[in-house]
Amino acid sequence: MTGKTSAEPPYRITSEMLNLVAEISETLGRLSAPMDQAIALRLRRINRIRSIQGSLAIEGNTLSEAQITAILNGQRVIAPPREILEVRNALAAYERFPSWRPAVEADLLDAHRVLMAGLIDEAGVYRRGGVGVMAGNEVIHLAPPAARVPELTAELLRWLAATDAHPLIAGAVFHYEFEFIHPFADGNGRMGSLWQSLILTRWNPLFADLPVESLVFEHQGEYYQALQESTEQTDSAPFIVFMLRMILAAMTGATPQVTPQVTPQVGKLLQVIQGEMSREGLQAALGRQDRKSFRERYLQPALTAGLIEMTIPDKPKSRLQQYRLTNRGRQWLLEQGFGGLT
Structure with a gap:
């Protein structure tokens, strides 16, 4: 246990946590270095889209980063109306984000109202019935009775306001305890992530x-296990460690140098890749017949820059070899506005 409040959530401080906090703090120092304003704005936009996609995907939303980009740009997207509304609500929440205070109950309820507007009748109010935390079809946690939700949430917010725990620890503790209480009828996962981000942002705006959330989605099984x-x-020590690992991984992948210089030929290649494609398929899509020229001017530079990858990397000459975009390649496309509506 740590801290001095009367309603202290149960958690241990371990050496692994302290090492992760130190490493995150060191990485923050590097990310705080001056950056060209245009690059910084593009990076923020890309990361915000990734955050929204990840937090919604955990709860079943199927929209891609490209589709979310299109919605952000005011373009028409063919997708289930509910999923489009979830994205619009998340975008609206990020606009309100700077005005919310982590330990204020009215702001917590307002955030839920914005996130869940038009999606459930109980948007912005505590649940009135029983709920559980699901991992697939398995119930891994039955939440406390609805009658106790206001009291438990108020107690958690009082602890957050008074704790002397490091914000990286306090944010993860709050996230776990929030999911344990499960105060709302729906949207608890995205609210827990949003509020942890808010706690961290009040400590350092880079958060x-x-x-x-995109890293949590990629490690969804580990999230539920923690x-x-x-x-x-x-x-909550297992959950704290998990979240600290995800934060560090997200920070490592958020540095601006991931956007490489791309030749016109490689740019065209990135734009035609759909899922996994063979060399022949890529050449046909680009209208290129010379195999050697295609490899030297399109394929190899894209592989070297880490913009695409082989599906069978240990057998580069396999007749079954195909190629697909990497996260780095997708990020470049998003930066250039080649989101697409598929």
């Missing part, structure tokens, strides 16, 4: 658009 282990141990 406002850090795409932690929640379950913390509940079983009555100690």
Whole structure:
């Protein structure tokens, strides 16, 4: 235990946590270096899109980063209306983000109202019935009775306002305890992520658009396992460690040098790749017949820059070899406005 409040959530401070906090703090120092304003704005936009996509995907939204980019740009997207509304609500929440205060109940309820407007009847109010945390079809946690939600949430917010725990620790503790209480009928996952980001942003503004949620989505099984282990141990240490690892990974991938210089030929290649494609398919899509020229001017430079990757990297000459975009390649396309509507 740490801190001095009367309603202290149960958690241990471990050497692994302290090492992760130190490493995150060191990385923050590097990310705080002066950056060209235009690059910084593009990076923030990309990371915000990734954050929204990740937080919504955890709860079943299927829209891609490209589709979210299109919605942000006011373009028409063919997708389920509910999923489009979820994205619009998330975009609206990020606009309100700077005005919310982490330990204020009215702001917490307002954030839920914005996120869930038009999606559920109980947007902005605590749930009135029982709920559970699901991992696939499995219930991994039955939340406390609805009658206790106001009291438990108020207690958690009082702890947050008074704790002397490091913000990186306090944010993860709050996130776990929030998911344990599960105060709303729906949207608890995205609210927990949003509020942890808010806690961290009040400590350092660089966290406002850090795409932690996209990493959590990629490690969704570990996320639920960490929640379950913390509940079983009555100690949120496993969840704290998991979240600190995700934060560090997101920070490592958020540095601006991931955007490389791209030749016109490689740019065209990135624009035609759909899923996984063979060399022959790529050449046909580009209208290139000379195999050697295609490899030297299109394929190899894209591979070397880490913009595309082989599906069978240990057998580069396999007749089954195909190529697909990497995260770096997708990021370049988003930066250039080649989001697409597929």
